[in-house]
Amino acid sequence: MRVEGGELLASQNLSDLFAPAVARANLGVNLRLTQSNAKLQAISAGTVARWKWLNVGDSYTGKLYLGIQPALLAAAGRLAGGGFYGTHSGAITTNATTGTVTEQTAAFDAWPSGITHLFSTGASRTYGMGGSTVVADTWRVYYVKEPGAGTFKIQIDGVDAVGFTNVSASGTLGQLGVATISTTLAAHALTVVNLTGTHRVVGVVWENSTVAGLMPMAIGQAGIPLNSATASATGMANLQAFLANELPDVMTLEMKEDSSYYASALSTLFTTTQAGAPLMDVVGIGSPPIASNDADQVIQNGQLRDACRTYGYAFFDSYSIYGSYAKLTALGYNGDGTHVSTACDQDRGAELLRQTGLLGAYGRTIFEGLVKTPKLTFGRATDAAVGSISAETSFGLDFVIRHLNANRWIEFRGSTDQALARIAETAGVSWFPDYLRVGDAAAPALKKESANMIGVRQGGVLGNQGDFSARAYTSQPQSVSVSGSVTIDASAGSVILATLTGNVTSWVITNSASGQLVEVHFIQDATGSRTITGANASIKLAGGALTLTTTATKRDVVILRNISGGLYEVGRSMNIAA
DSSP, rough: EEEEEEOOOOTTTTTHOOOOHHHHHSSSOOHHHHHHHHHHHHHHHTOOOOEEEEEEHHHHHHHHHHHHHHHHHHHHBBBBBHHHHEHHHHHEEEEESSSSSESSOOOOOOOOTEEEEEOOOTTTEEEEEEBBBBBEEEEEEEEEEEEEOOOEEEEEEEETTTTTTEEESSSSSEEEEEEEEEEEEEEEEEEEEEEOOOEEEEEEEOOOOTSOOOEEEEETTTTTTTHHHTTTTHHHHHHHHHHHHHHHHHEEEEEEOHHHHHHHHHHHHHHHHHHOOOOEEEEEEEOOSSSSHHHHHHHHHHHHHHHHHHHEEEETTTTTTTTTHHHHHHHHHHHTTTSSOOHHHHHHHHHHHHHHHHTTTEEEEEEEEOOOOSSOOOOOOOEETTTTTEOOOOOOHHHTTTTTTOEEEEEEEEEEEEEEEESSSSSOOOOOOOOOOOOTTTOEEEEEEEEEEEEEESSSTTTTTTOOOEOOOOOOOEEEEEEEEEEEEEGOEEEEEEEEEEEEEEEEESSSOTEEEEEEEEEEOSOOOOOOOOHHHHHHOOOGGGOOOOTTTEEEEEEEETTEEEEEEEEEEEEEOO
């Protein structure tokens, strides 16, 4: 089940509502990824543009990307390109190979990941996506120019590409070359065919330039040491040339490193990224706790944080949100000891989106961490048993609803992306099914209760399993005429316009919930001289009483806050003109 939401009020990050200390420690500063958000805003406005997301580093980065990929695709609209290496959807993969193509894994002289494809004479390799063709109209083949290297040609669907039938790989030692091919928009496969000598291909990028969408790319290798990746000046120059040619919108970096060289290598890397793509948003990601060498992990994360601050990049600390490997284990998030579990990737991915505000710019914010059935988990909560974040503790929807503006909304969507229900403060866009069940017939998890109430249940028996409910408090004023003994129903509207048609001997407010603000306007009718002489014991007035202005048509306003059933006066405005 997916939850989508309308934009939150400015500066109200969800993290601040339930874990402010952790959120602020993680943030340090309020992160806003300006380049990415500008691209997302353009896409949402109908501009045909590709949102280029570049993952750099170890498998940590790719796993975290997988945790947030559905949200990124929802934001960008569709997949519109991709390239190089990685397990995520959209990465170019190697298909059929003939002859000898050697997978080099330590070619740091030419490329920071060390990965290149060395083609021997007569060898060929076809590139696609997941073993299949790719719908694209633009291709870019990145290769290495070097003295004495051979020549190759590029084919699209087995036919020589015009203008690229004899591409020379020779040139300055290690220099990056790029061949750009335009084709008709259709499902294609690209083949590199070696003609003479040898040459090295770094990777292939594909793009559908006719649509707006997400372009994921990856530069990485499991266990790659950053000191090796940054040791070669040529390798860094080629990375800079690649960045300048592709101009990614955002780059994420997460690597398991040795702290003895990490800070120095980061300085080299970040100098290169700033030179190649000065407007690119970069997010350094502090790795979560690990089973062994965790103390050095903490040092590395601190070095990454400091480097990000020095270069003006964002930093997301996915270590301190869990605190220790023992707490990670208690949550069932420990994975294999080096890589955290998929559930943890999803949880910290959702937190990354919340803390950076990445998806808020175009009007949608990710609210949930993990969504389970029949339990529904929204946001996060503290589990006293392990002293950390609990994936099992459900969090009420009311804190979200209270922080929605008019025309903002939360929409529930099912596994096949069908809309299930929508909650909004504007009545015209709120709707619920008569009955909706998540789980088996004996355990309804989401159910319509009334026009203004949704109940979210962990089980079928109300009250037995930590049930909670969330009211969508209406802000539309309700008008009533009052005299004598008065009962005001707050569920009909939390702003009450009460016109006095006689003296009030007592008054009480019913059906208000803890935390709710109730605003009562006592308005004198055309006769005036109406008084109030008593109030229910639940109403706690300043000074213990309320003396009305008795001039005809004048009004007095009292604002009350419900705290555990008591309605405490928090504001009063008297003698207001009609």
